[in-house]
Amino acid sequence: MAMLSWLDRSGDQLTFYVKALFWIPRTLRRYLREVQRLLAEVAFGSGGLGVIGGTIGVMVAMTLFTGTVVGLQGYAALNQIGTSAFTGFISAYFNTREIAPLVAGLALSATVGAGFTAQLGAMRINEEVDALEAMGVRSMPYLVTTRIIAGVVAIIPLYAIGLLSSYVASRWITIFFNGQSAGTYDHYFNLFLSPQDVLLSVLKVLIFSVLVILAHCYYGFHATGGPAGVGVAVGRSVRNAIVLISVTDFFLSLAIWGATTTVKVAG
Numbered sequence: 246m247a248m249l250s251w252l253d254r255s256g257d258q259l260t261f262y263v264k265a266l267f268w269i270p271r272t273l274r275r276y277l278r279e280v281q282r283l284l285a286e287v288a289f290g291s292g293g294l295g296v297i298g299g300t301i302g303v304m305v306a307m308t309l310f311t312g313t314v315v316g317l318q319g320y321a322a323l324n325q326i327g328t329s330a331f332t333g334f335i336s337a338y339f340n341t342r343e344i345a346p347l348v349a350g351l352a353l354s355a356t357v358g359a360g361f362t363a364q365l366g367a368m369r370i371n372e373e374v375d376a377l378e379a380m381g382v383r384s385m386p387y388l389v390t391t392r393i394i395a396g397v398v399a400i401i402p403l404y405a406i407g408l409l410s411s412y413v414a415s416r417w418i419t420i421f422f423n424g425q426s427a428g429t430y431d432h433y434f435n436l437f438l439s440p441q442d443v444l445l446s447v448l449k450v451l452i453f454s455v456l457v458i459l460a461h462c463y464y465g466f467h468a469t470g471g472p473a474g475v476g477v478a479v480g481r482s483v484r485n486a487i488v489l490i491s492v493t494d495f496f497l498s499l500a501i502w503g504a505t506t507t508v509k510v511a512g
Contacts, residue, residue, distance in 0.1 A: 261466070262459045265393060268386035276391050283395035287357050288403065300403055304352045308407040311348050312414030315340055319415070320423045332425060333434030336415035341442045342502065345408045347494060350453035352407070353400060354486040358461035361392055362482040365465030366475035374466070389462045393455060400454040404447060449497050453490055460486045 272280070288300060319335030365388060368374050377384045416434070419425050464482035468474050 258463055261463050264385055265389045265459060265462065266455075268383075268390040269394065272386040272390040272394060276387055279387065279391045280394050280398075283391055284399055286360075287395050287399040300352065300356045300399070301406060303356050304349060304403055304407040305410045307348045307352050308345055308410040309414045311344050312336070312340060312411030313418045315344060315411070316415035316418035317422070320419055320425070324423075329423075329425065330429050331433055332415075332419045332423075333430040333432065334437040336412060336419075337434045337438035338442075340408065340411040340415060341438065341446050343494070343498070345404070345411045346446055346449045346453065347490065348411075349400065349404045349407050349450050350457060350490040350494075351487065353396065353454055354457045354461070354483060354490070357396060358457045358486055359479050359483055361458065362461040362465035362468075362479045363475060365389075365462060366468030366478045369466065369468045370471055370475060384466075389459075389466060392462055393458050396454050396458040397451060400450055401447065404450045408443075408446070445501050449494065449501075452493060452497065456489045456493060457486045460489055 315336055316332065319339075320329050320332045323329045323331050323335070365374075368388070374384045374388065377387065412434075416427075416430060419430050420427050461482040464478040464485070465475075468478040470477065
């Protein structure tokens, strides 16, 4: 019975995802103003999130610290075998392919995604969703699809800022803390930083953003049980989004870079 229940929930969730994506063309025509409003909310936040700079502030802070760790650990590990000059390669390779995309996905889930779940959950338990339907406004495109579009559009400049922050942090810690010359670091960083990797990294983040927003909107849209139920929905949505990001990252990395590589060390 537990397996049947899980399959039923998974099927319901997949159906919700497909319906939300199906409404994208019509939503762009009908609810463009709502999309624009949500864009500002996604980027700069509201309430407590707005105080710390919204998603931009969270993403920059997270990528700065993770970029610093990449620089520290990369230099320390390579220095043990006398190849610390390749620290620029570590930053160009790992920040671009894995670290920055994962951090961006988690930042989106922890800020925007959780907020979407709480908003939709509150609307559901207050019967605002039913009121929209009664007024002839389709709740799926107006509440869910608009958020998907806003999240996908906003994540591109947000991720660009986050990726640059990780590069700057890795470079700064390697040059000013570990004492490596700027010329050596920049040479290997530029040598191994592939434009193709950057574009594929952006593609990963776009896929993450769609999945994260879909997961959070699903749990908020189907929240039950009053205010306590909204809290439960937020917790479930965050757990679900983290699992989706991790699993999707594995399969995307396997599909994109599993059999080929843009790195040429010799030959």
